[in-house]
Amino acid sequence: MTSKQVSRRSFLTKGATGVVAGGAAAAASGLFAAPAVHAQPAPMVLKMQTSWPSSDIWMTFAKQYVDRVEAMSGGRLKIDLLPAGAVVAAFQVLDGVNDGIIDIAHSVPVYWYGKNKAASLFGTGPVFGGSATTMLSWFYAGGGEEFYRELTQDVMGLDVVGLLGFPMPAQPFGWFKQTIGSVADIQGFKYRTVGLAADLLQSMGMSVAQLPGGEIVPAMERGVIDAFEFNNPSSDMRFGAQDVAKNYYLSSYHQASESFEFLFNRAMLEDLDPDLQAILRHGVEAASTSNTALAMDNYSSDLQKLKDEGVAVHRTPKEILAAQLDAWDKLIPVLEEDPFMKRVLDSQRAWVERVTYYEIMNSPDYELAYDHYFPGKLKL
Numbered sequence: 001m002t003s004k005q006v007s008r009r010s011f012l013t014k015g016a017t018g019v020v021a022g023g024a025a026a027a028a029s030g031l032f033a034a035p036a037v038h039a040q041p042a043p044m045v046l047k048m049q050t051s052w053p054s055s056d057i058w059m060t061f062a063k064q065y066v067d068r069v070e071a072m073s074g075g076r077l078k079i080d081l082l083p084a085g086a087v088v089a090a091f092q093v094l095d096g097v098n099d100g101i102i103d104i105a106h107s108v109p110v111y112w113y114g115k116n117k118a119a120s121l122f123g124t125g126p127v128f129g130g131s132a133t134t135m136l137s138w139f140y141a142g143g144g145e146e147f148y149r150e151l152t153q154d155v156m157g158l159d160v161v162g163l164l165g166f167p168m169p170a171q172p173f174g175w176f177k178q179t180i181g182s183v184a185d186i187q188g189f190k191y192r193t194v195g196l197a198a199d200l201l202q203s204m205g206m207s208v209a210q211l212p213g214g215e216i217v218p219a220m221e222r223g224v225i226d227a228f229e230f231n232n233p234s235s236d237m238r239f240g241a242q243d244v245a246k247n248y249y250l251s252s253y254h255q256a257s258e259s260f261e262f263l264f265n266r267a268m269l270e271d272l273d274p275d276l277q278a279i280l281r282h283g284v285e286a287a288s289t290s291n292t293a294l295a296m297d298n299y300s301s302d303l304q305k306l307k308d309e310g311v312a313v314h315r316t317p318k319e320i321l322a323a324q325l326d327a328w329d330k331l332i333p334v335l336e337e338d339p340f341m342k343r344v345l346d347s348q349r350a351w352v353e354r355v356t357y358y359e360i361m362n363s364p365d366y367e368l369a370y371d372h373y374f375p376g377k378l379k380l
Contacts, residue, residue, distance in 0.1 A: 043078040044276075046268070048104035051090040051111055053214045054083040057234040057298060061166065061260065062106040064294065065287035072279045072286075079104070090212040097263045098158045104280075105263040109148075109162070110195030110255075114210075117335070118151050120195035121344050122164065123258035126328045130352035132167035134359065135257040136288075139164050142351040147344050155340060159266045163281065164259040165288035169299065173252035173316040174229030175220075175236070175245035183323045192216055192228035196331070197254040203327045213239060220244040229255070232295070233303040242311050249316045253324040260291070 048066065052058040059081070066079040082102075084090035093105035094112045110124040122144065123135075130138075138144045145163070152158045174193075180186055187205040198208040209225055217240045219225045227245070229252070230236050236248075262284050269277055307313055336342040371378055 041076075043073075043075055044272075045078045045080055046103040047082065047087070048079045048106060049082040049084070049087050049093055049096060049102045050105070051084050051093055051107040051212070052235075053085075053239070055238050056213065057232075057238060057294075058106075058260075059083060061287070061291045061294065064290045065106070065165075065262070065283055068286045068290070069279055069283040072283065073276060077276060077279065084212065084214065090214070094158070094160065094263060097160050097265050100159075100265055100267070103265050103268050105261070107261050107263065108258060109164075109261050110197075110258070113195040116151065116156055117196065118155070118338065118341050118344065120197075121335075121341060121348070122148055122151075123261070124195035124197050124255045125257075125348070126332055126345070127253050127256045128349055128352040128356075129360075130257060130348075130356045131359075132169070132257040132259060134352060134355055135348070136164055136167040136259050137355065138348060138351040139259070142355075143347050144344075147347065151340065153266075161264045161266050161269055163262045163264075163284045165262060165284040166260045166291035166295070167288075168258045168260075169232065169295065170251060170256040171231050171254070171258065172229055172233075172236075173249040173254065173320070174227060175241050176227045176247045176249065177245050179247055179312075179314070180249070180320070181317050182319050186227070186320070189227045190225045192219065192225050192230075193254060195255070196335075199331055200254055200324065200327050203330065204323055217241065217244055231255075231258075232299050233306055234295075234298045237302050237306055242306055242309055246311055247314065248306060248311050249314050251316045251321070253321055253328065259288075 048062070050059060050062050052062070062081055066081050069077055069079060087102050088096040090107075091111045091114075093102065093107045094115070096102040097105045108124075109119040109122040113120045113124075122139070135144075139148070148162050148164075152160050152162055174191075176189075183204060189206045190209065191201060191206045192209050192211050193201060194210045198210055202208050206227075209219070211219055211225075213230050213235065216225075216228050216230060220228060221244060228241075230239070230241070233248075236242075241248075264280065269280065272280070303313065332345065336345060367378065
């Protein structure tokens with residue numbers, strides 16, 4: 001791996017210089033020597049695998065990152081974008097990046113919660129009242145990025161660099177074959193979710209299976225699960241959620257503040273020229289903005305398509321939301337028995353207390369304005 005990386009950088013930094021020098025020598029050797037040809041070095045090709053099937057809209061989100069990196073690098077970087085399973089399984093991209101089998105991964109931290117539960121705090125942890133935008137801000141301005149480095153590199157000993165991008169809208173409670181109105185209605189349900197949400201909903205009486213997105217609908221068809229969530233209307237619709245359930249419950253506290261994870265092999269990243277390192281890093285920020293625009297367009301239009309296909313769209317009953325908060329209250333002290341997790345949770349609480357106070361106090365009542373211009377639309 002080291003020799004491969006050294007040769008990569010050597011080619012990028014010395015290749016073009018060698019061509020120029022060679023051209024100058026040829027010119028000096030004779031008055032009528034052929035003109036120098038300033039050839040460009042071939043691009044460095046990086047292998048990037050996602051945790052998503054090729055049909056998922058999230059592959060388009062990943063492609064937005066690839067396009068921006070390639071454009072900003074002026075062709076010096078090319079990224080080979082691959083779907084889940086092309087090199088490693090969906091839940092194994094962390095290992096793939098650490099081992100150098102792939103250079104970059106596009107995933108979510110919760111997918112490696114089985115290795116260390118603290119991973120879930122970077123996307124599927126207690127909400128405290130902050131949105132995904134609040135928590136992505138904590139990552140970059142409130143100390144979260146350093147906590148993430150500490151977890152991956154110091155605690156787990158991994159050779160990776162992780163960055164977060166695209167604050168996801170709160171995830172729906174999900175898909176149910178029948179309507180639900182209370183906590184009693186979900187008792188004993190075999191339910192798909194991931195990360196600490198699994199611990200949370202198990203404590204509320206559900207039986208939880210953690211499955212990649214591509215396995216959800218087949219599991220529902222076989223009766224392995226009888227309710228599930230994945231993430232958003234576009235992804236859910238593309239893998240056929242509406243074919244196995246017709247009640248779709250939006251809004252939930254089980255996964256309300258997640259973002260995409262961009263994982264880089266650390267040796268690969270640090271071996272690059274500083275400008276290329278900056279492009280890979282800041283490309284995450286650029287893609288975060290374009291991802292948000294794409295999500296708002298597609299998630300909203302696909303939700304309407306689901307309704308047109310006979311799906312009943314609900315908001316999750318307040319009794320269930322309140323029970324989720326109570327369940328978090330019981331789970332948090334257990335998590336805080338781990339010193340690292342307690343430091344992360346303390347930092348997140350302090351950030352949310354200050355930042356969300358401003359956000360709530362500063363925000364006008366958007367629901368009031370919406371109902372003013374589109375009266376009756378919100379009545380379900």
